[in-house]
Amino acid sequence: MFNENEIKNLDLDYRLIRILILFNKAFKCISIFVFLIILFLPFYPIDFAEESEKNFRESQYSGIVIKSYIDYANHAAPTIVFSNHSKEEISPKFFSNVSVGDSVVKIKGKLTVKIYKVDGKLAIYDYLKDNEDVKH
Numbered sequence: 001m002f003n004e005n006e007i008k009n010l011d012l013d014y015r016l017i018r019i020l021i022l023f024n025k026a027f028k029c030i031s032i033f034v035f036l037i038i039l040f041l042p043f044y045p046i047d048f049a050e051e052s053e054k055n056f057r058e059s060q061y062s063g064i065v066i067k068s069y070i071d072y073a074n075h076a077a078p079t080i081v082f083s084n085h086s087k088e089e090i091s092p093k094f095f096s097n098v099s100v101g102d103s104v105v106k107i108k109g110k111l112t113v114k115i116y117k118v119d120g121k122l123a124i125y126d127y128l129k130d131n132e133d134v135k136h
Contacts, residue, residue, distance in 0.1 A: 053111070056127050060108035061088050065100055080104070094125045 063082030071079045071089070078095030081087050082104070090098070094113065098104065103116040115123040 053127065057109060057111055059088075060106055061086065062105040063103070065098055065102050065104060068095065068098055068100060091127075091130060093130050097123060097125065 061082070063084055063086065065080050066083050067081040069079055069081075071077045074089070077089045078092050079087055079089050080095070080098055088106075098115060099118065101118040104113060105116070106113045111127040113125040113127075115125060117123055
């Protein structure tokens with residue numbers, strides 16, 4: 001009926017067909033999984049801006065800045081250190097406008113930070129505008 005070489009070829013073909021069938025099943029499962037993720041992802045509420053604003057609004061700190069640096073150990077977060085040795089992560093825009101010796105006041109519930117500059121000027125950092133307006 002079949003010689004030995006033909007049986008070996010049939011066995012090899014059978015293995016190849018089994019591998020292709022398994023690959024096809026795996027591909028279908030992965031495709032369905034990806035489709036479901038894409039389908040339901042828009043319904044998952046992710047609002048990082050709202051959460052960030054909430055965290056900023058709830059924060060409270062004040063003191064004289066004794067050090068400002070980029071904390072590379074913490075995702076390169078701009079950081080200031082107060083005279084009482086407490087630390088506060090701040091935005092890059094805020095960071096660029098705070099100097100050592102400035103007094104900073106952030107009141108809980110507010111979205112602004114008052115910065116009393118060493119030269120006597122009052123600067124107000126507005127979280128929503130993410131800029132600093134200098135008032136004389």
